[in-house]
Amino acid sequence: MSTKERVLEDVKIEELLHSENVIVLFNDDVNTFDHVIETLVKVCKHEPLQAEQCALIVHYKGKCDVKSGTFHELVPMCTALLDAGLSAEIH
Template sequence: MSTIEKKSESIDVLEQLIKDYEIVLYNDDINTFDYVIDALINVCEHDLIQAEQCTMLVHYKGKCAVKTGSYEELKPKCSKLLELGLSAEIQ
C-alpha cells in the first residue's frame, strides 16, 4: 500500500468518526400534527416554528431530518421518539 493510499484511508476513517448523524422522522397515519410538534419540541428541543415546519415536511414529503449530531447524542433522542410512537431512525 502506498503512502497516498494510507493517508486516504486514514482520512476516510477520521471522517467517519467525526461525521454528524441525523434523526430522520417518517410520516405515519396515526399521530396528529400537534402530537408530533409537541414531541419535537420536548425531545429534539425545537422551537415552535421549527417543529411545525418539520412536521409539515414529514407530512408532505414523507420524511424529514429533525436533528443532527453525534451518534451518542442522538441515540437517546431517537429512542424517546420511538417510545412516543413516532417512526424515526438515525442515519
C-alpha cells in the same frame, strides 16, 4: 486479525461515532400534528415554529431530517421519539 487491520477497524468505528448523523422522522397515519410538534419541542429542543415546519415536511414529503449530531448524542433522542410512537431512524 493483524494489528494493521485492528487499527483500521478502530479508526472506522471512531469515524462513525464522531461524524455528523441525522435523525430522520417518517410520516405515519397514526400521530396528530400536535403530538409530533409537541414531541419535537420536548425531545429535540425545537422551537414551536421549527417543529411545525418539520411536521409539515414529514406530512407532505414523507420524511424530514429533524436533528443532527453525533451518533451518541442522537441515540437517546431517537429512542425518545420512538417511545412517543413516532417513526424515526438515525442516518
